[in-house]
Amino acid sequence: MEHGFxxxxxxxxxxxxxxxxxxxxxxxxxxxxxxVTTPPQHLLAFVVYSGLLVWxxxxxxxxxxxxxxxxxxxxxxxxLVALGLPFLGGGxxxxxLGMSLSVKGLWVLAGAAMKxxxxxxxxxLLVSTTPFSSLLAGLRGLGAPTLFIDLLSLTxxxxxxxxxxxxxxxxxxxxxxxHPKWLPQAIIVGRLAGNLFVxxxxxxERAYGAMLLRGYCGRMPTARPLQFRMTDAVVLVTLLxxxxxxxxLVS
Amino acid sequence: MHIPDxxxxxxxxxxxxxxxxxxVGFSVWRVKREVRDRKFAVPLLATTAAFxxxxxxxxFPIGGGTSGHFLGAATAAALLGPWSACIxxxxxxxxxxxxxxxxxxxxxxSNILNMGIIGGMVGYLTxxxxxxxxxxxxxxxLASAAVASWASVVxxxxxxxxELAMSGTSPLGIALPAMAGTHAIIGIGxxxxxxxxxxxxxxxxxDIIPEWANLHQAGTQxxxxxxxVWVMAAAGxxxxxxxxxxxxxxxxxxxxxxxxxxxxxxxxxxxxEDKVVxxxxxxPDYKVTAIxxxxxxxxxxxxxxTMAAFGLGxxxxxxIMRPPAKGGGEKVT
Numbered sequence: 001m002e003h004g005f006x007x008x009x010x011x012x013x014x015x016x017x018x019x020x021x022x023x024x025x026x027x028x029x030x031x032x033x034x035x036v037t038t039p040p041q042h043l044l045a046f047v048v049y050s051g052l053l054v055w056x057x058x059x060x061x062x063x064x065x066x067x068x069x070x071x072x073x074x075x076x077x078x079x080l081v082a083l084g085l086p087f088l089g090g091g092x093x094x095x096x097l098g099m100s101l102s103v104k105g106l107w108v109l110a111g112a113a114m115k116x117x118x119x120x121x122x123x124x125l126l127v128s129t130t131p132f133s134s135l136l137a138g139l140r141g142l143g144a145p146t147l148f149i150d151l152l153s154l155t156x157x158x159x160x161x162x163x164x165x166x167x168x169x170x171x172x173x174x175x176x177x178x179h180p181k182w183l184p185q186a187i188i189v190g191r192l193a194g195n196l197f198v199x200x201x202x203x204x205e206r207a208y209g210a211m212l213l214r215g216y217c218g219r220m221p222t223a224r225p226l227q228f229r230m231t232d233a234v235v236l237v238t239l240l241x242x243x244x245x246x247x248x249l250v251s
Numbered sequence: 252m253h254i255p256d257x258x259x260x261x262x263x264x265x266x267x268x269x270x271x272x273x274x275v276g277f278s279v280w281r282v283k284r285e286v287r288d289r290k291f292a293v294p295l296l297a298t299t300a301a302f303x304x305x306x307x308x309x310x311f312p313i314g315g316g317t318s319g320h321f322l323g324a325a326t327a328a329a330l331l332g333p334w335s336a337c338i339x340x341x342x343x344x345x346x347x348x349x350x351x352x353x354x355x356x357x358x359x360x361s362n363i364l365n366m367g368i369i370g371g372m373v374g375y376l377t378x379x380x381x382x383x384x385x386x387x388x389x390x391x392x393l394a395s396a397a398v399a400s401w402a403s404v405v406x407x408x409x410x411x412x413x414e415l416a417m418s419g420t421s422p423l424g425i426a427l428p429a430m431a432g433t434h435a436i437i438g439i440g441x442x443x444x445x446x447x448x449x450x451x452x453x454x455x456x457x458d459i460i461p462e463w464a465n466l467h468q469a470g471t472q473x474x475x476x477x478x479x480v481w482v483m484a485a486a487g488x489x490x491x492x493x494x495x496x497x498x499x500x501x502x503x504x505x506x507x508x509x510x511x512x513x514x515x516x517x518x519x520x521x522x523x524e525d526k527v528v529x530x531x532x533x534x535p536d537y538k539v540t541a542i543x544x545x546x547x548x549x550x551x552x553x554x555x556x557t558m559a560a561f562g563l564g565x566x567x568x569x570x571i572m573r574p575p576a577k578g579g580g581e582k583v584t
């Protein structure tokens with residue numbers, strides 16, 4: 001897995017990219033909370049939310065197709081809700097393709113689908129406009145425990161290394177004729193995973209030695225300090241009340 | 252099993268977030284105190300989280316052309332202990348939520364509860380419990396890990412279904428069989444993988460797994476440490492109480508909702524109007540916002556109750572489990 005595959009647009013330059021990571025994190029979280037607490041019947045609200053995201057993406061010059069492609073990944077989960085559709089609610093029913101489905105159930109499905117799509121799209125925009133290291137620095141600035149942030153940044157750093165190792169292990173197995181068909185063959189995946197764990201453990205040992213040599217004393221140094229500019233203040237002061245007003249207005 | 256945004260209602264996510272934050276915080280505290288060299292825990296937990304993430308990308312076939320993937324919670328608990336496993340799973344879930352669109356940010360609390368606490372910690376308790384029943388030695392150890400892995404996956408998916416049902420997103424009669432059923436099969440793969448991972452690690456680096464090292468040092472002598480089994484059981488009970496309390500404000504709206512579920516055999520086939528009644532009663536005025544003052548107060552009661560139960564478990568552990576006397580351990584501040 002290529003490093004930068006995940007936040008490949010975070011290195012662009014735009015007004016959104018230049019905002020302070022803390023401001024973006026607060027606004028994104030606030031926006032998601034707003035979205036998930038909006039009743040699904042308020043369709044206008046969801047249209048406006050989507051519009052805001054599209055506008056932000058345009059402002060940040062992040063391709064819409066990328067954000068949308070990310071968002072549709074969550075849709076399969078909706079199948080579980082769809083499965084329960086005919087049984088939810090009761091009351092009025094509506095005929096769809098010869099089946100009578102409850103209106104309330106359809107609203108639940110629509111709500112869950114819209115909210116999960118918007119939630120993922122928001123996060124995709126957040127990580128596409130903020131390098132992950134800055135995002136972590138922002139979260140630390142917002143009071144997230146330092147140890148947990150250190151752990152997250154190291155995990156992120158080794159994610160690519162270990163996913164690469166896992167892919168190499170699998171390629172080696174496939175090259176030797178591994179083509180699993182039956183559930184019991186999962187045991188081979190287990191042997192690969194066991195190998196992977198030993199490698200990851202020994203990597204931790206080597207990394208720890210290297211960290212100690214460089215004077216690690218239980219806390220990671222941060223390179224780039226965050227800068228809270230006038231624009232950030234303006235964005236924060238105008239956007240949050242605007243979002244609240246919007247939420248009240250459309251409901 | 253990663254719940255996206257918008258599937259679980261606010262009060263449930265809130266309560267789950269409080270429980271998860273408490274559990275992760277407590278785990279950090281335990282790891283800081285327990286680990287031989289606590290600075291080593293930082294790279295170790297990070298690479299293990301990356302390992303769990305990478306191992307989740309190795310698919311295995313579950314038949315019918317579909318494939319499942321490894322969850323890794325119980326395996327992490329077997330390798331590093333329950334507290335580290337909880338932190339590792341929290342790290343994995345935060346990264347998956349932020350970067351991979353896997354699990355929503357507003358549902359992060361629920362996801363950590365399902366996979367970190369239920370999957371990791373309860374999986375560990377199951378492993379300890381099963382191991383007390385099985386013969387000691389390599390076979391018994393691997394078998395207990397396999398059983399615990401299966402149980403942890405099924406349990407985690409069941410709790411996930413419960414959360415969906417309590418949010419009114421999917422009726423329990425549908426969500427529970429669908430989730431627990433598929434995960435009962437995926438769990439077999441999880442069990443095989445867990446046993447294979449532990450066997451491989453025990454062969455390559457037996458010193459990594461503390462319990463494995465104990466097993467060998469003790470030779471043929473069974474080393475069971477009955478007291479700590481009881482402690483673990485007590486902790487599990489505390490957790491169960493916490494879960495019950497956390498569900499109570501929602502369940503209490505229809506006191507016999509769960510009993511109805513138990514006798515709803517005909518529900519799936521019939522699917523007729525009269526059977527729908529209980530679903531309606533269970534969530535009589537479900538709205539996604541539903542931040543009426545009554546709802547807030549009941550869920551607040553639930554949260555407080557949960558915290559009380561958690562505090563109780565915490566105090567119990569503190570009282571019963573005195574810090575192990577370690578000689579010459581490195582003290583780092």
